[in-house]
Amino acid sequence: xxxxxxxxxxxxxxxxxxxxxxxxxxxxxxxxxxxxxxxxxxxxxxxxxxxxxxxxxxxxxxxxxxxxxxxxxxxxxxxxxxxxxxxxxxxxxxxxxxxxxxxxxxxxxxxxxxxxxxxxxxxxxxxxxxxxxxxxxxxxxxxxxxxxxxxxxxxxxxxxxxxxxxxxxxxxxxxxxxxxxxxxxxxxxxxxxxxxxxxxxxxxxxxxxxxxxxxxxxxxxxxxxxxxxxxxxxxxxxxxxxxxxxxxxxxxxxxxxxxxxxxxxxxxxxxxxxxxxxxxxxxxxxxxxxxxxxxxxxxxxxxxxxxxxxxxxxxxxxxxxxxxxxxxxxxxxxxxxxxxxxxxxxxxxxxxxxxxxxxxxxxxxxxxxxxxxxxxxxxxxxxxxxxxxxxxxxxxxxxxxxxxxxxxxxxxxxxxxxxxxxxxxx
Numbered sequence: 001x002x003x004x005x006x007x008x009x010x011x012x013x014x015x016x017x018x019x020x021x022x023x024x025x026x027x028x029x030x031x032x033x034x035x036x037x038x039x040x041x042x043x044x045x046x047x048x049x050x051x052x053x054x055x056x057x058x059x060x061x062x063x064x065x066x067x068x069x070x071x072x073x074x075x076x077x078x079x080x081x082x083x084x085x086x087x088x089x090x091x092x093x094x095x096x097x098x099x100x101x102x103x104x105x106x107x108x109x110x111x112x113x114x115x116x117x118x119x120x121x122x123x124x125x126x127x128x129x130x131x132x133x134x135x136x137x138x139x140x141x142x143x144x145x146x147x148x149x150x151x152x153x154x155x156x157x158x159x160x161x162x163x164x165x166x167x168x169x170x171x172x173x174x175x176x177x178x179x180x181x182x183x184x185x186x187x188x189x190x191x192x193x194x195x196x197x198x199x200x201x202x203x204x205x206x207x208x209x210x211x212x213x214x215x216x217x218x219x220x221x222x223x224x225x226x227x228x229x230x231x232x233x234x235x236x237x238x239x240x241x242x243x244x245x246x247x248x249x250x251x252x253x254x255x256x257x258x259x260x261x262x263x264x265x266x267x268x269x270x271x272x273x274x275x276x277x278x279x280x281x282x283x284x285x286x287x288x289x290x291x292x293x294x295x296x297x298x299x300x301x302x303x304x305x306x307x308x309x310x311x312x313x314x315x316x317x318x319x320x321x322x323x324x325x326x327x328x329x330x331x332x333x334x335x336x337x338x339x340x341x342x343x344x345x346x347x348x349x350x351x352x353x354x355x356x357x358x359x360x361x362x363x364x365x366x367x368x369x370x371x372x373x374x375x376x377x378x379x380x381x382x383x384x385x386x387x388x389x390x391x392x393x394x395x396x397x398x399x400x401x402x403x404x405x406x407x408x409x410x411x412x413x414x415x416x417x418x419x420x421x422x423x424x425x426x
Contacts (some may be wrong), residue, residue, distance in 0.1 A: 009096045011390065012040040012089065012120075014109040016102035019043075019050030022057060024186040027375050028099070030060070031382055037097070042089060043068045043105075044082075051275065065089050069108050079108055088110035090120060096389050099123045100414050103130070103143075107150065114153045121385045122175075124150075125158040125183075126299015132163060132318050135295070147173055155388065156381055162296040163318040177388070181381050185300040186321065186365060187374030193307035194278050195310050195363065200284045208271070209285055213244045214349045216313070217286040219279055219301040220293070222251030222272075227292040227315065227335055229253075230262055234342035236264035243349065244269050245290075248276045283308040287355065288348050291320065294335045298322055306366040311358035313344045323369065329362045 008204070011032050021029070022040050029039055041057065042065040054064060068091075069082035079124045086108055098120050099111035106124045132141040134194050151157065157180050159165040164423035165182040174180070196380065201211060209215050216235075220226040228247055235243055247257070254272060261270045276282060279301070281287070289305035289312050296319025302312055303323055314320040315335035326332040331347065333340035348355045 008038045009036060009386075010040060010093055011094045011097040011099060012042060012065075012086075012093070014067075014069075014086065014098060014100045014105045015041075015043045016069050016105040016108075016252060017043070017050070018045050018048040019052040020101055021062075022052040023050040024266055025101070027187060027371060028378055028382075029060075029145075031375065031379055034391065035063070035382065035386060039063065039264050040065060040089070040093060040095065042086060044069050047377055053223045067108070069104055071102070071104055073104060073107075079104060082108045083111045085114070086409070087116050087411075089381075090118045094118055095120045097121045097123070097385055098123070101125050101127065108144070110150045110153045121155045121388055123151060123156045123158065123381065123385060124154050126164055126168070126297070127160055128295065128319060129159075129164045129167070131167075132295070134376055146397070151178075154178060156181065156385060158255040158378075158381060161322050163316050163321075164297070179384060183374050183377045184369040185298045185303060185374065187371035188300065188303050188369050190305050190307055190366070190370045193283070193304045193366075194280075195309040196284050199281060204285045207245050207246065207282070207285065209246070210242070213242050214287050214345075215285050216243070216245045216288050216290050216345065217248065217275070217282060217305070217310075218246070218290045218292075219248040219282075220291070221249050222247065222253040222257060224253065225294050226251075226253075227256060227294050228290075230292045230336070230338055231290045231345075232257065232260050232264060232266065232270055233312075233338045234345055235269065236266060237338065237342045239396075241269065243345065244271070246271050246273050246282065248273045248282065250275050279304060280308065283310055286310045288313050288345070290341075291315070292333070292335060292341060293317060293319070296320060300369070303366050303369045306362040306367075309359045309362045310357060311348060311362060313341060313348070323365060325361075325365065327358075329358055329365045 006260045015021060027108055032039060039062045041062050045066050057064060067082045067085045070078040070079045090112055098109050100106040110122055110229055113120050131140045147292035151174050155175050155178050157168050159168060159182050165180060169180045204211060212339050218228055231245060235245055248338040250326045261267060283305055289302060291299055291302040291312060291314045293315055296317050302314060306311060306329060312324055314324045314330055314332055316332050331344040333344055
C-alpha cells in the first residue's frame, strides 16, 4: 500500500527590499528548515538592493516568488497588485506562516494574509517604526494608525529596539493570543567581526589609506536619513589632510555626496567605496566609525564596528541608544550638529589615549547583539507560532474567501493616506 504523503509546513518570507533575506535572515531560514518548514521567499527581484545569487537560494531549497511590491506607499497600483499576488501565493501554496519585513512588505503581507482563505500565522518584524519620540507629527498622523490597525491582523510583532517594543506592547492590540518580542537586530557574527589588528596595514594599502592617517568609516545606504554629509562637512571644517573618510554603500545620494566632496576639495580624503562584502576587513583599518543617521531602528553596522573594537561617532536616536554610551564606547552628537561632529572627530584624532580607552570597552558592549542571542529569541518566536499551527491541521483551514471589494476597501484607505503625503510634499 502506498504511504501517504507527509505534509510539510510552509513559511513565506516577504520583503520589499530584494536581497534582504540572504543578507539578513539566513539564521531565521536555518531555524525554520530545522523545524521542518519549506521556505518560500517573495520580493521584487526586478529591483535588487543587496546583491544575491538566486541560484544559490534555490540550491538551498528556497522557492522564490516575484511580486511587484514597491518601497513607496505612493505607488498604489504596484502595491495593490502585490497584495493580490501574495494572496494567490498564500492560497495556492497553502502557506502556514508569514514573516513580513520592511514597511510595505508588512502592509502587503498582512493584507494578503487577511484576505486569503489559508489563515496563516503572521509575524511582522518592525525594523524601526516610523513614529518614535521626536518624529515629525506627520509620521504620527499617518503611520501610527496604519500600524495600529494592521496589528489586529498580526500574531506576533518583533521589534529591534526598546522604544518600539514598549510602544507596541502598550498601545497595539494583536490577534487573540498575539505577542510582542524584542531582538537586538539581526545579530552580529562575533567571530567574523572581531579585532584583528594584524590585518590593518595590508587592507589600508589595498584601500589607498596612508598608514599614519586617521581613518573614519561609515557603512550605510547613501541617502538623506543616513546623513553622511554632516561628516564630510565636519572634516572640511577641520582643514587637515591626514583625515580620511570611507563611505561603504550605495544609494540615491551618491551624486549629491560626490558634488559635496568636490565643493569641499576633499577628493583625496573622502572615498565612496560602494557596496562592500568585506566590512570585517575594512573595519580593521578604522580609527572611528561614524553613524550620523537622523533616524535608526537599530543600526547593526555600528554594532559590527563595536565588535571589531572601533569607537563610534554617532547621532542620538532611538537606535543608537541601544548600544552607544557616550564617553564609554562612543561620542554622541545631535544629528544636525556639524560642529559637534567636528569636535568629536578632532578629539578622537588628537587624543590617542582617549580613543584607546573607548576601544577597550567596544567589544564587550556588543556582546548582547550576538547572533546566538538573536537566534535564541527567534527560536522562541517561531516556536510559539508553530505551537498555534499545531492546534489545527492543514485540512482544517477555513474555506471562506474574502471578496475583491475588501481589497479595494484597503487600497482606498491607503490612497487617502498617500494623498495626504503627496499634499504635504508639494
